Amino acid sequence: MTATTQQHDRFDDLIPAEATYESVTAEVADIVLERPVKRGWLVGMFIGFVLLNVLLVSIGWLFAIGVGVWGINVPIAWGFAIVNFVWWIGIGHAGTLISAILFLLHQEWRTSINRFAEAMTLFAVACAGLYPLLHLGRPKFFYWLVPYPATTGVWPQFRSPLMWDFLAVSTYGTVSLLFWYLGMVPDLATLRDRTVGKWKARAFGLMALGWRNSASHWQHYQRAYLLLAALATPLVVSVHTTVSWDFSTGIVPAWHSTVFPPYFVGGAIFCGFAMVLVIAIPLRHFYDLKGLITDYHIDCMAKVMLAAGLSVSYGYTMDAWGAWYKNEPFDSYIYTNRFSGPYAGVYWGLIVCNCLIPQLLWFPKVRRHPLALFGIALAINVGMWLERFVIISISLHRDYMPSTWEMYYPTVWDWSLYAGTFGIFVSLLFLFLRLLPAISMAEVRELVHQREEEQT
Amino acid sequence: MPQLFSRSADMMLQAVLIGGILLVTLLFSALFAVVRSPDITNQNVTIEQTVPFSHQHHVGDIGIDCRYCHQSVETSAIAGVPPTQVCMNCHRELWNQSEMLAPVRESWETGQPLVWNRVHDLPDYVYFNHSIHIHKGIGCYECHGEVDQMRLTRQAEPLTMHWCLDCHRNPEAHVRPRSLVFTPKPLEDLADTTEFQEAVATLLAQDARDDSGVVELLRQRLATDYHLDERTDCYTCHR
Numbered sequence: 001m002t003a004t005t006q007q008h009d010r011f012d013d014l015i016p017a018e019a020t021y022e023s024v025t026a027e028v029a030d031i032v033l034e035r036p037v038k039r040g041w042l043v044g045m046f047i048g049f050v051l052l053n054v055l056l057v058s059i060g061w062l063f064a065i066g067v068g069v070w071g072i073n074v075p076i077a078w079g080f081a082i083v084n085f086v087w088w089i090g091i092g093h094a095g096t097l098i099s100a101i102l103f104l105l106h107q108e109w110r111t112s113i114n115r116f117a118e119a120m121t122l123f124a125v126a127c128a129g130l131y132p133l134l135h136l137g138r139p140k141f142f143y144w145l146v147p148y149p150a151t152t153g154v155w156p157q158f159r160s161p162l163m164w165d166f167l168a169v170s171t172y173g174t175v176s177l178l179f180w181y182l183g184m185v186p187d188l189a190t191l192r193d194r195t196v197g198k199w200k201a202r203a204f205g206l207m208a209l210g211w212r213n214s215a216s217h218w219q220h221y222q223r224a225y226l227l228l229a230a231l232a233t234p235l236v237v238s239v240h241t242t243v244s245w246d247f248s249t250g251i252v253p254a255w256h257s258t259v260f261p262p263y264f265v266g267g268a269i270f271c272g273f274a275m276v277l278v279i280a281i282p283l284r285h286f287y288d289l290k291g292l293i294t295d296y297h298i299d300c301m302a303k304v305m306l307a308a309g310l311s312v313s314y315g316y317t318m319d320a321w322g323a324w325y326k327n328e329p330f331d332s333y334i335y336t337n338r339f340s341g342p343y344a345g346v347y348w349g350l351i352v353c354n355c356l357i358p359q360l361l362w363f364p365k366v367r368r369h370p371l372a373l374f375g376i377a378l379a380i381n382v383g384m385w386l387e388r389f390v391i392i393s394i395s396l397h398r399d400y401m402p403s404t405w406e407m408y409y410p411t412v413w414d415w416s417l418y419a420g421t422f423g424i425f426v427s428l429l430f431l432f433l434r435l436l437p438a439i440s441m442a443e444v445r446e447l448v449h450q451r452e453e454e455q456t
Numbered sequence: 457m458p459q460l461f462s463r464s465a466d467m468m469l470q471a472v473l474i475g476g477i478l479l480v481t482l483l484f485s486a487l488f489a490v491v492r493s494p495d496i497t498n499q500n501v502t503i504e505q506t507v508p509f510s511h512q513h514h515v516g517d518i519g520i521d522c523r524y525c526h527q528s529v530e531t532s533a534i535a536g537v538p539p540t541q542v543c544m545n546c547h548r549e550l551w552n553q554s555e556m557l558a559p560v561r562e563s564w565e566t567g568q569p570l571v572w573n574r575v576h577d578l579p580d581y582v583y584f585n586h587s588i589h590i591h592k593g594i595g596c597y598e599c600h601g602e603v604d605q606m607r608l609t610r611q612a613e614p615l616t617m618h619w620c621l622d623c624h625r626n627p628e629a630h631v632r633p634r635s636l637v638f639t640p641k642p643l644e645d646l647a648d649t650t651e652f653q654e655a656v657a658t659l660l661a662q663d664a665r666d667d668s669g670v671v672e673l674l675r676q677r678l679a680t681d682y683h684l685d686e687r688t689d690c691y692t693c694h695r
Contacts, residue, residue: 151491153618193459205460316599 011451013296021445028439029194048426055420067130069413076408077321078397082137083388084418088128094272095121100232109300111443112292117276118180123428127421161245168242172407174234186442240268253331254395263315270308271384273301277377280368295368302367309358346386353383463681475496490655497614516604520640522638533585540564583695593631593682603640624687
């Protein structure tokens, strides 16, 4: 009998003991259909809207004057725009990891977090995608990245990692969108059936693509979902690998390293899970979803974060080892300059946030303490941003020729653009929470069903 | 509860989707067509000039050499537009009362040059040099077409970068003997000229001369002789 008891425990971690099909559906669907708009939501949406306007002003000023409004200069041509691009695209990694890889590995704890993690991925990719375009000196020619039959008779430079980057990110964005939408179809049908107003029902009905919950629908749906998961899995690894090639194929001493791809992917998962937690912890608190996003869920995420954090620390160690092993004076100088040069504070900040603070996650009590975990996740997000700043901008500020050495001081427009992308992220997130099912009802109901089957 | 959607909803949705895809395809096809059209490239568009100068008359009927007017074409980047003096060499005597030529005489009397409107206008970021093209055996015809047929001068080719590259990627297909550079006809039509025969006689082996593909053989040989290579580095034209 012990085996069954253990199995019961397994479900108790994932769903409330009293959960039924109806209660699960009501809990999620009511957020969209029944509950009135709360003041908290309005405040969040307002902040998002203000930041969105900051973004529009920043972009407007940038387009009017040019990239000179930023702090970039000649050795440091890659400033905040690229730092923030890499940071956001890293955040956008958790969604597909949760939805594709954990799905293929039959990790049941993904069910109640995958939907909003995927949504977060999409919004983060949208923020990230903006930066390379704004970073172009002449953004109106962004479409030159697209291979189309031009009257110039030339194609984009397919040998350039910047081109691979464009293709990797756009593929990732497309597949993530399809995956998110496909997974939502049964839930959209549930909303269609539960909503009262005719036009609301029609809107959900249109998005539900005529889903009738029939056995043949489910058969096709599950096959398609599995296939998409298999397709999306390599993308989790490939996107940040390709982003890292932007740097590692260059001859800048601190960039030219083979450790970059795994180190970037590890960092992306680290940062992405931290962002999922930053969203999940307040979400379950304010919407009373502790029954669906349980302590077990956040515990699992904290473990993934710890593992990813260790891989990132390993990357830092390899950076040091590489600098020493090459036995090349300039490489050694660049490395020591990181922790003793003018930007030493940034480097030590990243060591504290990314290597030291996450060590707290070894303790189960910390992993199951929402507030502590929220703080750690925030620290990791900051730390990963500092890491990108160290890798990108600090590596450039000391060139081979001391006469070209410069400092990079971000201007108010650098910061306002960064704050502005939070406007996109926050606004979209709040709209998503209000308008779409934030948790997969169908998948959680499947858990309820499995529990019933095993109990009988 | 009544049905949410009518019976035809599926069909309408499909129609909207298919129609949308078709519309987008059509839109892009139209864009690609428009940028290649004369409205954008000015190909074959005749530009108004102060004096309706006819190349057909001066080149085709009279047979004046290109270099009589475009004097710097062999030695400089620009071919050059003749000073009024060159016009007056003949027109002091011929048609010297013609109404059509009044602006020329006025220019001559006042010393104020005639204003010609540019027909072949390359973007400022393109470096183009006439002399090297002439020197490498690229005939005027390759870019300017059959000028001896033009009553009013027009741009015979699209002048897109794609068009430039077509030749720069495969210059062999456009080369001709230097002796025929200033003849505004396709090389294929010039097989009977003495210049062509001479080039064949000096450059090609005896057994190749009567071959039907003699033009191609000659071009291959000229490409080697004139050291014609692919020139597709960005800095060839964008310096």
